[in-house]
Amino acid sequence: MSEFLHMGGYAVFVWPAYVAVMGVVVILGIQSWRSQKTLTAEAARLKQTMGEEEQH
Amino acid sequence: MMHRFANPTRFVRLADRMLPWLFIVTLGSFAVGLYMALITSPPDYQQGDSVRIMYVHAPSAWMGLFGYMVLAGASFASLVWRHPLADAAAKASAPIGAAFTGLALLTGSLWGQPMWGTWWVWDARLTSMLVLFFLYLGYMALWSAIEDRQKASKAAAILALVGAINVPIIKFSVDWWNTLHQPASIMRQGGPSMDSAMLWPLGIMFVAFNAYYAMVLMWRIKAELAARKIETLRYNQAARQEGPAARQEGPAARQEGQAVLEEGS
Amino acid sequence: MPLVTKGPKPSQRKRRRLVMILSAMAVLALAAGLVLRALNDNLVFFMAPSDIQAGKIEPGRQFRLGGLVAENSVTKAADGLTIQFIVTDLVNETPVRFRGLLPDLFREGQGVIAEGRLDESGTFVATSVLAKHDEKYMPPEVAEALRKSGKWEEGSAGGDSP
CATH class of the missing domain: 1.20.5 (Single alpha-helices involved in coiled-coils or other helix-helix interfaces)
Incomplete structure (x- = not known):
């Protein structure tokens, strides 16, 4: 295990590279999913309330 | 045919069907790819374990480049055919491509220091990649700087097309000029110059990155389309409250309508 | 509309x-x-020994020299820090002197790019040495097997010939 973490002496270069890539991938993914979810819901809600107004 | 597919509602329906699958492919290939890249793949005969940076560096650089190709292609379609979906796709691709370009620069730096002996050099490949990063930033800055959506879309699309000239320069920089960066290992004449024990993990990481890009791009296009829908719905609502006169008066009435909106929110 | x-x-x-x-x-x-x-x-990021031979560089000008480190040419001076080696493009050669830390990839037969200038004797005095790696990737055992079977192309290991 410690050999794995050591990365043949390149640990200080290999691990930051992987942490940065996976960190950005996860954060960008979550942010994109969340904004899509809330905006789609908001659009549906607005459309519905407007449809109700129309019927009056 | 193209316009059938390019219909925003149809797109959202198609995306909603594909997204669960893309999510599974992304998660699965990342799990397998990372496992192989970090654990089962061998060290390089010259670079030792530092070669493992390649498994995230090369796909990041590719996504940065591919994201720009999508951005430029969609900008072209948006300029010529004025299609809202193309416009949304171009805008959605920019942050993803920018993120990967930044990651390619960062991981390349972390690889270059131990191997080349330097974090950074101004050779043709590294410099053209930095230019790509700035093109993305400029594109996004234009979108946020110009308030009128149509004007912003046009200006950003023109910038995207002008910058597209950088794409072949990045690809061929290592062949055209002497650079510190090595030439291509995979997409080259005579087949890849990489052992299969390394080619497999790299290939799986490429699948993971591409599936991830497609997935996030769809999410962002959906978000963009929804945001536009909200904008028109709010405008219509405001216009109706103002009465029919406001609707016919054009831009001035529109601005008024928006002012009402902002007060209300 | x-x-x-x-x-x-x-x-x-x-x-x-x-x-x-x-x-x-x-x-x-x-x-x-x-x-x-x-x-x-x-x-062009670097010049080759042949470019020096062709007189493309005026003396005293700072430039980058690129090529392969010639086999059996690396020697360490008595102070233990200064090293000398020969850079070749397989046609012409240039001797190089450098004092400082070398990158991990520096070795004989490998591509390097040195920055510095020529002195009067024609030796390139480097202020920095960068290693260039080639587009080949393989596990150590495979490289060893290739060497043993004689399928190894020497010289091409250092990347491109300029």
Whole structure:
């Protein structure tokens, strides 16, 4: 295990590279999913309330 | 045919069907790819374990480049055919491509220091990649700087097309000029110059990155389309409250309508 | 909808936009190509020993020298820090002197790029040495097997010949 973490002496270069890539991938993914979810819901809600107004 | 597919509602329906699958492919290939890249793949005969940076560096650089190709292609379609979906796709691709370009620069730096002996050099490949990063930033800055959506879309699309000239320069920089960066290992004449024990993990990481890009791009296009829908719905609502006169008066009435909106929110 | 009702039809306008954008891009590509051609000399990151031989470098000018470290040419000076080696492009050779830390990839037969200037004796005095790695990736055992079977192409290991 410690050999794995050591990365043949390149640990200080290999691990930051992987942490940065996976960190950005996860954060960008979550942010994109969340904004899509809330905006789609908001659009549906607005459309519905407007449809109700129309019927009056 | 193209316009059938390019219909925003149809797109959202198609995306909603594909997204669960893309999510599974992304998660699965990342799990397998990372496992192989970090654990089962061998060290390089010259670079030792530092070669493992390649498994995230090369796909990041590719996504940065591919994201720009999508951005430029969609900008072209948006300029010529004025299609809202193309416009949304171009805008959605920019942050993803920018993120990967930044990651390619960062991981390349972390690889270059131990191997080349330097974090950074101004050779043709590294410099053209930095230019790509700035093109993305400029594109996004234009979108946020110009308030009128149509004007912003046009200006950003023109910038995207002008910058597209950088794409072949990045690809061929290592062949055209002497650079510190090595030439291509995979997409080259005579087949890849990489052992299969390394080619497999790299290939799986490429699948993971591409599936991830497609997935996030769809999410962002959906978000963009929804945001536009909200904008028109709010405008219509405001216009109706103002009465029919406001609707016919054009831009001035529109601005008024928006002012009402902002007060209300 | 556009306010102007007169003028060309939408389909014609689209075609005109298409032609206009395509021709603008063609002109731009041409211009970029010309600029790159003009810049060609500045975009070259390093010179080869043959370029020195051809007299492309005026004496005393700082430049980058690239090539392969010749086999059996690396020697360490008595102070233990200064090293000397020969850079070759397989046609011409240039001796190099360097004092400082070398990158991990530096070894004989490997590509390097040194920055510095020529002294009076024709030795390149380097202020920095960068290692260039090639596009080949393989596990150590495979490299060993290739060497044993004689399929190893010596010299190509250092990357491109300039």
